[in-house]
Amino acid sequence: MTRRAMIIGTGLIGGSVGIALRDQGWHVSAVDHDPEVAKRAVDLGAADVIGQDPDAELTVVATPVGAIPGAVHRALEITQGVVTDVGSVKATVATAVTDGRFVPGHPMAGSEQDGIEGAVEGLFDGATWVLCPSQSTDDSAYAAVRAIVASLGAEIVALEPKRHDELVAVVSHVPHLTAATLMGVASDRSFEHRALLRLAAGGFRDMTRISAGRPDIWPDICAENRVAIVEVLDTLLAQLGQLRSTVVAGDRDGLLEVLERARIARRNLPVRAVHPGKLTEVQVPVFDRPGELRDITTLAAELDVNIYDFEITHSAEGRRGIVHVIVDTAVAERLQGGLMAQGYRPSLRALDAGEP
């Protein structure tokens, strides 16, 4: 049986999901409020057909942030399958949609390219894809979406919706606003000093690249994640102001300290995850109550423990089960400790290289 998916909103991310799913043999139908865009998605190989698919086992909502809750609700009405979205803000949609079949998500991938024309193969290969199962998300829906996303080559990080929003304010939203502001400052001065932009070398190009992206997604993002964005902006403003004082004072040591810390942090920025040589299986006995899977994987993410695979096995009577989580051996004890602190009784089992 061919697996069937529906993509609602075939821009860069939706289109790239379509391409990736079709690579895996899925049948993909495409919906976009602009029929020309949906047609283009088919032409570019991001979908098989245009239109809704009541038989879709997976619907991916990739519309602008403000339109997501409505599109998710419609998908839940039309289909019996699981529904996920790819929006950059998660708390609002996690609150707005309380159906157990909905799994909020956010792939941390993209580019400054726009729309369906920017959709590419392999966009998610090795990328981080955040899933934010809410209090109402069913474990089975979460496990289903998680398995599909993993099949696209993404590394999954489970986070609470609110925590996700705080973190992306730091690594995505405020950097974007800062890039645009820097570009604006340079652009203002280039009216007076025409040679200025010819001096822009690689560093400036790198720093401002994301400001070439489409602006129209940002009013929704800034509205929905305003509190976290403003808080991070305040921190950035305060620290930039401190650095200004350091420069004014000619405080060489203070300047070196700031730059050295940044250098170390940048050099330690994790590269795309690679599978480690040694894996350990963490076995966690659980009651079959809703959200066990969410709680365990979210805790793992908080502890920066990457989960390579997981499985739930159920006991015969069905009320008890074991969650099997595969992690890097080097961090298995960290996860074990965290789980014990939460009242679980996990045990560890080393796997041979090559497993699972």
Add this chain to the structure above:
Amino acid sequence: MTRRAMIIGTGLIGGSVGIALRDQGWHVSAVDHDPEVAKRAVDLGAADVIGQDPDAELTVVATPVGAIPGAVHRALEITQGVVTDVGSVKATVATAVTDGRFVPGHPMAGSEQDGIEGAVEGLFDGATWVLCPSQSTDDSAYAAVRAIVASLGAEIVALEPKRHDELVAVVSHVPHLTAATLMGVASDRSFEHRALLRLAAGGFRDMTRISAGRPDIWPDICAENRVAIVEVLDTLLAQLGQLRSTVVAGDRDGLLEVLERARIARRNLPVRAVHPGKLTEVQVPVFDRPGELRDITTLAAELDVNIYDFEITHSAEGRRGIVHVIVDTAVAERLQGGLMAQGYRPSLRALDAGEP
């Protein structure tokens, strides 16, 4: 006759200059305060020999900014040739060294790699290389350095030293400080939220890449270019503060306006210069007084007119001459107008494609 050059300070830039000159057939000698580094430069093909070369027709000083004036003075004593430097700040060194054979310079190239190990072939190919002939720089020295730098594949922009410093504060110094601050904010929070840095996607990586560079060059740069850096930081802080207010107010149109302006500016950021199809020769009659060449090329840069080639021809009696400047036909009249406003009497001559 093999042309001879001396590189003082064989880090990333000095080493890359050595590689590029040797590619052109030059004999290169390398001096570094660390003998191991000079030896490594020879090993990596960035120099032929270690040591000073009294016969060098060109000396390139590529030491940290604070050490440049001393190294330039020594090179001027040792050799009879022209001397240039590659420091990121130009007004102080242009004031400190008043010898006619010194041509302050600044290639807008580099990477976050450190030292001689980061030296690469082709670093300057298509890069912008600023030359800042001062009031005391001889036209002949300027023309000589300009021709050599052009032979390395760089596009030359002539700027007054002070103007250079104002512009690099915008496109280099403040962006660097901002990248380090952003990285610091993210790093601070990652102690509390271990998952944070795993969410850092391409945009954040691009924005913070330069903060991985060596910190020790920055105290000198910030000290020597403090006034311009603080002024640009103040502008950035003010505009980021305004953007914060826009977000707080939920002003969608205001936000879109800022982002749309940045997007347009970023998309119009000039790519590496390419030779145009049609060239025009601007002929400028001049008296043979010092600085004519500097004044004409600096004016061209202020008008954002790229000079592809130039030549000075002298009249028989030697007191008058003609500066021939080759520019894109599309901007030839702009340069003509600017020159006329300065009292010159330029004439234009269209060149066939393929010339010069």
